[in-house]
Amino acid sequence: MTNDVLIMRGVTREYAVGGPFAKKKTLKALRGIDLTVSRGQTLGLVGESGCGKSTLAKILLGVEEPTAGTVLVDGRPLNSYDRLERAKLIQPVFQDPYSSLNPRMTVEAIISAPLAVRGVGTRASRRKRVEELAAEVGLPRHLVDAYPSQLSGGQRQRVAIARALIGEPKILICDEPTSALDVSVQSQILNLLHRLKQELNLTMILISHNLAVVHHLADEVAVMYLGQIVERGPSEEIFERPHHPYTDALLKAVLIPRPGSRLPDLGLQAEFPSPLNPPSGCAFHPRCPYAQADCSRIAPATRGEQRSYRCHYPLNLVETSLTSAAS
Amino acid sequence: MRGEPILEVKGLQVEIPVEGAVLRPVRGVDLSVSRGETVAVVGESGCGKSLTALAIMGLLPRAARYTCERITLKGEALTNASPRRWRQLRGDRIAMIFQDPMTALDPCYRIGDQMREILQQHRRISSQAARERSLELLRKVGIPSPEERLSQFPHQLSGGLRQRVMIAMALLCEPELIIADEPTTALDVTIQAQILRLLREIQRDTGIGLILITHDLGVVAGMADRIVVMYGGEVVEVGACDDILSRPLHPYTEGLMRSIPVPGQTKRGDLLGFIPGIVPRQVGERTRCGFIDRCPYAVESCATGPVPLSAVGNGREVRCAIPAEKRDPQAWNRLAEAS
Amino acid sequence: MTVAANSAAPTIDRSMSPGRVALRRALRHGSFWVGGFILLAITIAAILAPVLTHHDPTAQDLARRFLPPIWADKGSWEHILGTDNLGRDYLARLLYGARISLIIGLFTVLISGVIGTALGVAAGYWGGWVDLIINFVVTIRLTLPVVLVALVVVALIGSSLSLMIVVIGLLLWDRFAIVVRSATQQVAQREFIIAARTIGSSTSRILLKEILPNITGPLIVVASIEFAHAILLEAALSFLGLGVQPPEVSWGLMVSEAKTQLLFRPWMVAIPGAALVALIFAINLIGDAIRDVTTPEGRA
Numbered sequence: 026m027t028n029d030v031l032i033m034r035g036v037t038r039e040y041a042v043g044g045p046f047a048k049k050k051t052l053k054a055l056r057g058i059d060l061t062v063s064r065g066q067t068l069g070l071v072g073e074s075g076c077g078k079s080t081l082a083k084i085l086l087g088v089e090e091p092t093a094g095t096v097l098v099d100g101r102p103l104n105s106y107d108r109l110e111r112a113k114l115i116q117p118v119f120q121d122p123y124s125s126l127n128p129r130m131t132v133e134a135i136i137s138a139p140l141a142v143r144g145v146g147t148r149a150s151r152r153k154r155v156e157e158l159a160a161e162v163g164l165p166r167h168l169v170d171a172y173p174s175q176l177s178g179g180q181r182q183r184v185a186i187a188r189a190l191i192g193e194p195k196i197l198i199c200d201e202p203t204s205a206l207d208v209s210v211q212s213q214i215l216n217l218l219h220r221l222k223q224e225l226n227l228t229m230i231l232i233s234h235n236l237a238v239v240h241h242l243a244d245e246v247a248v249m250y251l252g253q254i255v256e257r258g259p260s261e262e263i264f265e266r267p268h269h270p271y272t273d274a275l276l277k278a279v280l281i282p283r284p285g286s287r288l289p290d291l292g293l294q295a296e297f298p299s300p301l302n303p304p305s306g307c308a309f310h311p312r313c314p315y316a317q318a319d320c321s322r323i324a325p326a327t328r329g330e331q332r333s334y335r336c337h338y339p340l341n342l343v344e345t346s347l348t349s350a351a352s
Numbered sequence: 353m354r355g356e357p358i359l360e361v362k363g364l365q366v367e368i369p370v371e372g373a374v375l376r377p378v379r380g381v382d383l384s385v386s387r388g389e390t391v392a393v394v395g396e397s398g399c400g401k402s403l404t405a406l407a408i409m410g411l412l413p414r415a416a417r418y419t420c421e422r423i424t425l426k427g428e429a430l431t432n433a434s435p436r437r438w439r440q441l442r443g444d445r446i447a448m449i450f451q452d453p454m455t456a457l458d459p460c461y462r463i464g465d466q467m468r469e470i471l472q473q474h475r476r477i478s479s480q481a482a483r484e485r486s487l488e489l490l491r492k493v494g495i496p497s498p499e500e501r502l503s504q505f506p507h508q509l510s511g512g513l514r515q516r517v518m519i520a521m522a523l524l525c526e527p528e529l530i531i532a533d534e535p536t537t538a539l540d541v542t543i544q545a546q547i548l549r550l551l552r553e554i555q556r557d558t559g560i561g562l563i564l565i566t567h568d569l570g571v572v573a574g575m576a577d578r579i580v581v582m583y584g585g586e587v588v589e590v591g592a593c594d595d596i597l598s599r600p601l602h603p604y605t606e607g608l609m610r611s612i613p614v615p616g617q618t619k620r621g622d623l624l625g626f627i628p629g630i631v632p633r634q635v636g637e638r639t640r641c642g643f644i645d646r647c648p649y650a651v652e653s654c655a656t657g658p659v660p661l662s663a664v665g666n667g668r669e670v671r672c673a674i675p676a677e678k679r680d681p682q683a684w685n686r687l688a689e690a691s
Numbered sequence: 692m693t694v695a696a697n698s699a700a701p702t703i704d705r706s707m708s709p710g711r712v713a714l715r716r717a718l719r720h721g722s723f724w725v726g727g728f729i730l731l732a733i734t735i736a737a738i739l740a741p742v743l744t745h746h747d748p749t750a751q752d753l754a755r756r757f758l759p760p761i762w763a764d765k766g767s768w769e770h771i772l773g774t775d776n777l778g779r780d781y782l783a784r785l786l787y788g789a790r791i792s793l794i795i796g797l798f799t800v801l802i803s804g805v806i807g808t809a810l811g812v813a814a815g816y817w818g819g820w821v822d823l824i825i826n827f828v829v830t831i832r833l834t835l836p837v838v839l840v841a842l843v844v845v846a847l848i849g850s851s852l853s854l855m856i857v858v859i860g861l862l863l864w865d866r867f868a869i870v871v872r873s874a875t876q877q878v879a880q881r882e883f884i885i886a887a888r889t890i891g892s893s894t895s896r897i898l899l900k901e902i903l904p905n906i907t908g909p910l911i912v913v914a915s916i917e918f919a920h921a922i923l924l925e926a927a928l929s930f931l932g933l934g935v936q937p938p939e940v941s942w943g944l945m946v947s948e949a950k951t952q953l954l955f956r957p958w959m960v961a962i963p964g965a966a967l968v969a970l971i972f973a974i975n976l977i978g979d980a981i982r983d984v985t986t987p988e989g990r991a
Contacts, residue, residue, distance in 0.1 A: 073540035117886060119886065174709065188890070208608060209396060237614060278542050280545075280573060281614055282573045283598075285594060296510055297512065
């Protein structure tokens with residue numbers, strides 16, 4: 026158990042919505058999340074709008090507090106760490122390289138900020154650290170004195186990664202780190218993350234809606250839908266044999282840039298539900314092509330440990346006996 | 353009939369004067385679309401694809417100037433068309449679908465009002481008839497309970513529904529050509545597939561031409577008949593979709609295809625291919641190949657002068673001086689190691 | 692390897708800091724030069740007043756009352772702008788009056804700027820209750836008629852230059868608060884603020900180092916508007932006898948003392964009036980230029 030860097034149990038986050046004169050409605054962004062991540066592992070969190078992945082990131086970063094449930098990092102509750110201790114634990118890399126860097130600060134100031142805030146070292150020693158990290162993330166040395174406006178999107182993202190890593194955090198949370206970048210730059214950043222992951226034995230949570238990216242980098246994948254984790258397991262297994270119909274749809278929806286590709290027919294009925302009004306029973310049942318009568322009445326519980334899913338009528342269960350013996 | 357050309361653009365050039373220099377984000381672009389055909393214009397940010405589309409629609413920002421050898425729409429020459437003529441054409445003969453349905457619809461007006469406005473701008477039509485036509489199209493694009501939607505405001509609809517409304521609005525006057533600028537980039541992946549299928553279906557039914565502007569090669573693979581690849585304001589490769597995807601000729605196209613992870617094909621944990629460097633600023637005239645700083649095959653002769661777009665048979669065109677036989681197959685790997 | 696590798700090590704253009712970029716663009720702006728020139732001229736004239744004229748602006752000489760300025764007949768170089776009803780040299784009064792206007796403008800902007808910015812940043816950053824309370828305070832302030840408040844204060848305490856500065860400073864912070872609040876809200880939702888929190892920055896550090904430097908654009912524009920506002924307010928109060936008191940000089944006071952002469956010696960009203968117009972005009976031009984320069988901000 027001490028190998029688990031992060032343990033989340035029953036984490037729920039609800040928001041009260043509506044002004045003083047409207048009827049009180051509750052937005053359930055997260056509904057009972059159970060998640061564990063072991064040291065050195067890369068977990069991919071996949072989901073679309075409204076699934077709660079951004080809220081989960083905010084809770085891990087300490088920007089928001091869960092309404093219920095516990096978050097344990099390195100065995101201690103997250104809110105028992107003070108501001109500076111938490112900074113040493115978890116660091117983010119955000120999606121938008123244009124708003125994640127302070128335009129009034131030089132690259133050196135930005136990258137060294139985590140150290141400066143803690144009063145670590147002297148200006149000179151911090152500068153040296155910054156230069157080391159710049160080399161580590163592939164940022165040309167002369168850009169250390171530049172302002173963000175002089176850098177390209179890919180270069181800015183490297184700065185963001187350097188800033189996140191300079192304090193040697195335990196967990197790196199990457200929230201759509203390449204979505205705002207051009208395709209040819211995305212691969213550069215993905216390669217960088219991959220290399221850093223191996224060299225530094227980073228524990229990483231990679232949040233993305235892009236399944237191809239997640240498959241490439243993550244060891245394990247957790248699929249989120251409307252505030253719940255509907256499936257979890259090792260990357261290869263999830264991609265080859267998804268159990269949950271939503272995962273299946275997500276996989277089919279990945280458009281392959283190869284000749285002869287066809288547009289997939291996902292068979293999804295209805296529209297996205299709103300987190301303000303989650304469907305009864307299984308959250309996915311209005312859209313599920315395989316839904317049965319009881320799917321709208323009874324919410325499925327999570328089955329399985331390492332390889333888990335939340336469905337009454339899962340797909341591809343042929344190998345169940347083998348996988349459950351292995352996990 | 354299929355194959356009849358709808359749009360022909362030759363030598364499109366867009367210039368934007370900035371402090372002390374003249375930016376040329378679009379340089380000598382040729383583009384043509386036939387009836388029932390989907391042409392994908394592919395490129396990354398800064399390649400000029402969006403500006404090309406805006407120029408064709410006559411929607412360039414005021415600071416930009418454009419020149420063109422020839423623009424013809426179904427035979428009518430538009431090269432020197434007046435702003436009035438453009439206004440008549442827009443929404444009627446050529447329609448555009450934008451990327452972000454959040455901002456492309458006016459938040460202050462109901463959907464029904466916005467649709468009626470489009471119809472009444474281009475046709476003599478009563479409000480009642482406009483309403484009928486709007487409902488017909490909302491149903492066609494698969495929007496449930498269309499009568500309710502007409503009296504709703506854009507913010508009451510989800511992203512996917514808003515984009516369907518945009519498509520419906522584009523079809524109101526039965527245009528000959530639709531230009532879709534990154535129509536699904538802002539949408540979730542499961543919605544994207546639905547919207548693209550819808551566009552394809554509509555095209556099959558009505559035979560309109562579709563120009564699809566995107567950076568996503570996956571979208572291109574499923575939708576396009578022909579691909580036009582743009583880099584640095586120029587067209588660098590043209591050809592049939594499956595042809596280019598199976599055998600990219602321009603080093604940039606090659607690089608793009610190599611840098612996309614494909615589950616099942618790219619091995620997990622392997623390094624992805626990439627194109628080193630960044631897109632250069634488009635100032636002044638070309639004195640050498642525009643891709644030279646990032647190309648793994650570049651040789652001295654690539655720097656002697658601008659490289660023309662040349663036909664290489666089978667409807668393929670490439671802007672590269674180095675033919676496939678002369679390329680070193682290990683060049684990309686060496687480039688990757690050097691960086 | 693690629694053909695076009697640079698042989699020299701690349702260096703970074705250090706003049707691209709956002710501050711310097713904005714300054715360069717301002718310098719290209721015509722309004723900036725015109726306004727700046729006028730403001731500079733007035734400031735230098737105010738500072739060098741003792742050099743430019745040997746007259747004492749408060750020295751009365753009843754034998755030489757109402758002397759005409761140089762361009763009328765009987766004007767002389769001794770009193771270039773003539774003298775007023777008490778024989779005081781008009782040019783001297785104009786130059787020393789400039790000091791008052793500039794001092795009032797500067798110090799009131801400092802006071803109201805600090806108050807307004809503090810309130811605006813607090814309301815914009817924390818939102819919620821803090822925002823509600825501060826909005827309430829701003830609303831109260833907006834309901835107060837400034838001139839009446841000044842009248843009450845003067846009636847109770849009397850008036851002087853320092854009192855004027857304090858009173859106006861305490862009254863003119865509302866626009867600062869409103870603009871800074873909105874600017875702060877926009878900056879606060881950008882991701883680098885969240886990043887600052889996750890690296891463990893204290894709230895004060897975030898406010899001072901992350902938020903404040905990024906709202907300087909609108910802040911400077913409001914400062915220029917309030918500068919002009921303060922000067923006009925002082926002129927109006929002095930005109931009403933509630934501001935600067937004789938023997939001190941102020942342009943507003945000069946207009947007030949000359950108002951009976953409006954039909955007979957119009958230059959006595961026109962001269963300080965024109966000076967006020969010139970100063971306000973200059974400030975507005977500079978403010979315009981700064982606003983144009985800082986508006987297309989955001990991502991570079």
